[in-house]
Amino acid sequence: MSIDQFIREREKTVLDELSEFLRIPSISTLSEHNDDCRRAAQWIADHLADLGCQTALLASETHPVVWAEGPPAPGKPTVLVYGHYDVQPPDPLSLWDTPPFEPTIRDGNIYARGATDDKGQLFSIVQAFEAVVRDGDPPVNVRFLIEGQEESGGEVLTDLLQREPERVVADAVLVADMPYYARGWPAIYTALRGICYCEITVQTLDGDLHSGLYGGVAPNAHETLVHILAQLKSPSGKIRIPGLYEAVVRPPKAERDAWKRLPFNERAYMRREVGSRALTGLARSTPLERTWALPTFEIHGIAGGFTGEGAKTVIPAVASAKVSLRLVPKQKAKTVERQLRKRVKELAPRYARVKVDLIHSADPVIADVTAPPFDQIRRAFREVEGREAVPIRSGGSIPIVPTLASGGAPVVLAGIGLPDDRLHAPNEKLSVEQFWKGVKVFGRFFELMGE
Numbered sequence: 001m002s003i004d005q006f007i008r009e010r011e012k013t014v015l016d017e018l019s020e021f022l023r024i025p026s027i028s029t030l031s032e033h034n035d036d037c038r039r040a041a042q043w044i045a046d047h048l049a050d051l052g053c054q055t056a057l058l059a060s061e062t063h064p065v066v067w068a069e070g071p072p073a074p075g076k077p078t079v080l081v082y083g084h085y086d087v088q089p090p091d092p093l094s095l096w097d098t099p100p101f102e103p104t105i106r107d108g109n110i111y112a113r114g115a116t117d118d119k120g121q122l123f124s125i126v127q128a129f130e131a132v133v134r135d136g137d138p139p140v141n142v143r144f145l146i147e148g149q150e151e152s153g154g155e156v157l158t159d160l161l162q163r164e165p166e167r168v169v170a171d172a173v174l175v176a177d178m179p180y181y182a183r184g185w186p187a188i189y190t191a192l193r194g195i196c197y198c199e200i201t202v203q204t205l206d207g208d209l210h211s212g213l214y215g216g217v218a219p220n221a222h223e224t225l226v227h228i229l230a231q232l233k234s235p236s237g238k239i240r241i242p243g244l245y246e247a248v249v250r251p252p253k254a255e256r257d258a259w260k261r262l263p264f265n266e267r268a269y270m271r272r273e274v275g276s277r278a279l280t281g282l283a284r285s286t287p288l289e290r291t292w293a294l295p296t297f298e299i300h301g302i303a304g305g306f307t308g309e310g311a312k313t314v315i316p317a318v319a320s321a322k323v324s325l326r327l328v329p330k331q332k333a334k335t336v337e338r339q340l341r342k343r344v345k346e347l348a349p350r351y352a353r354v355k356v357d358l359i360h361s362a363d364p365v366i367a368d369v370t371a372p373p374f375d376q377i378r379r380a381f382r383e384v385e386g387r388e389a390v391p392i393r394s395g396g397s398i399p400i401v402p403t404l405a406s407g408g409a410p411v412v413l414a415g416i417g418l419p420d421d422r423l424h425a426p427n428e429k430l431s432v433e434q435f436w437k438g439v440k441v442f443g444r445f446f447e448l449m450g451e
Ligand code: BES
Pocket: 117, 118, 150, 151, 152, 153, 177, 178, 179, 192, 195, 360, 362, 394, 395, 396, 397, 398, 399
């Protein structure tokens, strides 16, 4: 039976199934949602078992890795599908038009936390898998490796694959956790950035003090912290950490030229997608180079002191900030962590106790997209979309990808989201049309891999 026929039959019921999955608030970074993470793992495992897979929940009680093996296709290649069932926290709740864990279909989109990142995209592959295996005679051997800590940089899957590296032995790894370049423009990703996420804590006093009695003599932890932070990046956007740019290589001219041919309207990007009145960063590089091929330093939040209602006259003793650096190919997360620690220590005044704690880190990824499975995914996109997939990079990170590549299988990074899906933000959505395109593209990918 053809994939198109499968889609016609399932159009009505599949979104109800996806909604069930989306209703589980599997927020991996908040421990009060540990049970929900386990429930989401069990839900997708049960679903795959119903489709004839051998399944197992591995390596953690609270955030298990889901492993599933489809019916064997002797003599055929093996495709390993990676996805994640965990999601980011939905706050601020007041900005959602409908609640994040009550999936709602409106103007051709399904709105929910995880709709595009990554439950919806993963589920489109699961549908594609069902379409090609349900008549018996599967075109390829399909394995699923679905984690529950992608969004929190957890160690469960990394440790599991360290102990059991044979799980990533395959002819291709498929990761659909990223968007098209633009509507109608499918993309194959040639690189992902890495990340080094830390918390910086500054203590300047044994305890908080009255700002009238001691103001003028007592060192203020917030003042000290923001002083350190402000020196980590120049107003022109250059990160001031010695050695940081040493490993940064400019993308080859051919690649930069290809990026210049992509449709890109800087003003519309700034106003509508970014929603700002200026673009920051190193002005001699284009915005695409700045988001795809240069490191970043961001401050995510600053805590401590008094931020409640009204006024409190206090000199805070402790202040902390969550910060991260995004890393580009050739940079090493371990090296960058060391460079950041060293610089922060140097910037700290003698009177301050300053500590840098690593929260999580991941190396960047560069993919050679000339290997065999790329011909198949390109052809699948061409057939479904009528346009050649464009090779692009992403500013985002998927920490496990270097480990997925360690078995030698080419990793295909290609999803069906759209750039305005608002992942990690209020009103995250997935276009229903894109979901069905995903079923077709990934279904064709499986078929073509088997030919
Ligand atoms: N799916 C995203 C990463 C992504 C988005 C890659 C768009 C390519 C294009 C993933 O779920 C994600 O958000 N990753 C985190 C990783 C971090 C928490 C270690 C990220 O990039 O912030």
